[in-house]
Amino acid sequence: MQPVVIVGGGIAGLATAYELDRRGYPFVLLEAGRRAGGVILSERVDGYTIDGGPDALLVQKPDGIELCRALGLGDRLIPTKPPRLAFIQRGQTLHPLPSSSVLGIPTRVGPFVRTRLFSWAGKLRMGAEILVPPRPLEDDSDESIGAFMTRRFGAEATAYLAEPLLAGIHAGDVDRLSLRALFPRFTEAERQHGSLLRAFRRQPSQASPDGAFRSLPGGLSEMVEALVAALPAGAIRLNTPVARVIHSVNLVNPVNPTNLVNPVNPTNLVNPVNPANFANPLAPSFSIETSSNDRFHASALVLATPAYVTANVIRDADEALARLCDQIPYASTATIAMAFPRTAVQHPLNGSGFVVPRVEATGILAASWLSSKWAHRAPADRVLLRVFVGGARDPRALELSDEALTTRALAAIGPILGVMGPPLLTRVYRWDRASAQHEVGHLARMQAIDRLLEAHPGLFITGSGFRGVGIPDCIADGRAMADRVSRFLAGGARPSAGRPT
Numbered sequence: 008m009q010p011v012v013i014v015g016g017g018i019a020g021l022a023t024a025y026e027l028d029r030r031g032y033p034f035v036l037l038e039a040g041r042r043a044g045g046v047i048l049s050e051r052v053d054g055y056t057i058d059g060g061p062d063a064l065l066v067q068k069p070d071g072i073e074l075c076r077a078l079g080l081g082d083r084l085i086p087t088k089p090p091r092l093a094f095i096q097r098g099q100t101l102h103p104l105p106s107s108s109v110l111g112i113p114t115r116v117g118p119f120v121r122t123r124l125f126s127w128a129g130k131l132r133m134g135a136e137i138l139v140p141p142r143p144l145e146d147d148s149d150e151s152i153g154a155f156m157t158r159r160f161g162a163e164a165t166a167y168l169a170e171p172l173l174a175g176i177h178a179g180d181v182d183r184l185s186l187r188a189l190f191p192r193f194t195e196a197e198r199q200h201g202s203l204l205r206a207f208r209r210q211p212s213q214a215s216p217d218g219a220f221r222s223l224p225g226g227l228s229e230m231v232e233a234l235v236a237a238l239p240a241g242a243i244r245l246n247t248p249v250a251r252v253i254h255s256v257n258l259v260n261p262v263n264p265t266n267l268v269n270p271v272n273p274t275n276l277v278n279p280v281n282p283a284n285f286a287n288p289l290a291p292s293f294s295i296e297t298s299s300n301d302r303f304h305a306s307a308l309v310l311a312t313p314a315y316v317t318a319n320v321i322r323d324a325d326e327a328l329a330r331l332c333d334q335i336p337y338a339s340t341a342t343i344a345m346a347f348p349r350t351a352v353q354h355p356l357n358g359s360g361f362v363v364p365r366v367e368a369t370g371i372l373a374a375s376w377l378s379s380k381w382a383h384r385a386p387a388d389r390v391l392l393r394v395f396v397g398g399a400r401d402p403r404a405l406e407l408s409d410e411a412l413t414t415r416a417l418a419a420i421g422p423i424l425g426v427m428g429p430p431l432l433t434r435v436y437r438w439d440r441a442s443a444q445h446e447v448g449h450l451a452r453m454q455a456i457d458r459l460l461e462a463h464p465g466l467f468i469t470g471s472g473f474r475g476v477g478i479p480d481c482i483a484d485g486r487a488m489a490d491r492v493s494r495f496l497a498g499g500a501r502p503s504a505g506r507p508t
């Protein structure tokens with residue numbers, strides 16, 4: 008019996024494990040796959056370092072970078088290579104995102120007036136944002152990113168900024184993703200200043216001189232490898248998919264079984280007043296069954312799996328909780344990595360890559376120029392590019408074969424980058440239901456999930472489906488879960504849930 012079982016060895020589960028270990032709590036982590044890291048996967052092939060999934064840690068949310076430093080990787084953090092431009096495709100032209108912007112919202116007039124990304128009518132409408140009245144303060148209903156941006160900046164800003172950039176990083180639908188859940192800063196700016204242009208113009212630039220992102224020379228798998236090495240040997244069990252969880256609350260307090268007998272009023276079962284009962288290692292309250300019918304018993308359980316997996320494993324324990332988790336949608340994407348001789352690509356590749364607005368309909372979401380973005384990704388005289396396909400825009404893309412995905416990727420980037428000849432190397436990474444979609448209503452659903460969790464002391468839920476999607480948010484939430492677990496095991500009251508900021 009372990010006091011704590013963690014299910015899922017993506018970054019959220021690993022961060023939970025790391026923090027529990029740091030605090031001296033023994034645990035076992037059960038991971039379905041052959042490796043830890045979840046969607047974080049970097050491969051080193053023929054002198055290339057290829058990030059099949061994420062490649063960047065956002066500086067503004069420091070949890071990722073702080074964890075790297077704590078793991079001894081501080082000296083290995085690398086910034087993006089200058090000139091740090093990101094491009095947006097319109098027609099057959101790649102337009103640099105106007106400099107001086109906050110998440111695409113221009114903060115200075117000059118670069119915005121000069122850009123040819125927007126029509127003059129579009130620019131005028133965007134500039135008129137300053138005159139658009141804010142939503143009444145009493146209206147705190149959720150709104151999609153698309154509805155918000157169109158209301159404030161007009162349809163062109165939604166089509167050429169919000170859709171490819173803000174929804175694009177989530178591979179999501181701009182008309183469904185929740186502004187409040189994903190970009191609360193915009194909601195706040197409107198509430199406090201009445202206008203985003205006014206709010207962001209007044210804010211001092213938070214941009215780091217070395218750019219907004221960091222990575223590692225060996226790809227972000229370096230962080231995963233360091234995390235795994237920092238955990239006790241044998242604490243991670245790979246190839247161990249969990250099938251179901253039983254919450255045997257009646258085991259909790261053998262001394263006082265009256266707490267336990269009223270199924271009509273499950274609040275009786277919670278006993279938040281005396282959660283120290285649950286800390287008794289002789290009284291495990293969770294039974295965790297793997298697909299091969301092995302059983303683990305634990306006093307505290309952290310589920311760090313995608314929300315639909317979490318739903319499946321807890322269905323027998325709490326049908327209503329499972330239903331809510333199941334309502335969190337996921338999008339699927341493929342990353343097609345391709346290497347070329349430098350001379351076979353005419354474009355200067357003077358930036359990190361480009362995004363493709365939905366209205367351009369080229370069949371891809373974006374392309375990143377990995378070897379221009381980071382040092383150490385490709386041998387000299389070679390370039391390494393990645394193309395992203397699928398997402399909410401094209402939910403059936405993963406039905407295509409690797410060859411068809413590669414053909415589509417080449418057809419989309421060939422003309423715009425001037426690619427001549429076939430790739431020297433191709434790798435296709437399939438991310439089936441891997442991108443959590445925090446859609447309108449997500450925060451209300453999270454509140455309902457947290458309320459139902461009250462009935463399961465010792466049960467904690469984390470991962471990108473729930474409180475934050477990016478790696479820093481997953482790390483922050485995983486560590487916050489470990490803090491709650493340790494307080495629970497130490498007999499403190501169940502702390503209330505919260506979203507990492």
Ligand SMILES: Cc1cc2nc3c(=O)[nH]c(=O)nc-3n(C[C@H](O)[C@H](O)[C@H](O)COP(=O)(O)OP(=O)(O)OC[C@H]3O[C@@H](n4cnc5c(N)ncnc54)[C@H](O)[C@@H]3O)c2cc1C
Pocket residue numbers: 014015016017018019020037038039040043044045046047059060061062063064065247248249250311312313316340342438441442469470471472476477478479481
């Ligand atoms: C292509 C792509 C690019 C991205 N780029 C970036 C980026 O550059 N920067 C950034 O900050 N974020 C990025 N993200 C988002 C971020 O990487 C993810 O949201 C985050 O890594 C998710 O971590 P997680 O631990 O919640 O989930 P996952 O990584 O999905 O891990 C969940 C784990 O649970 C395991 N599991 C599933 N079922 C079971 C079961 N039954 N039993 C046991 N284990 C199970 C899985 O095998 C997996 O290891 C990107 C995401 C994708 C898909």
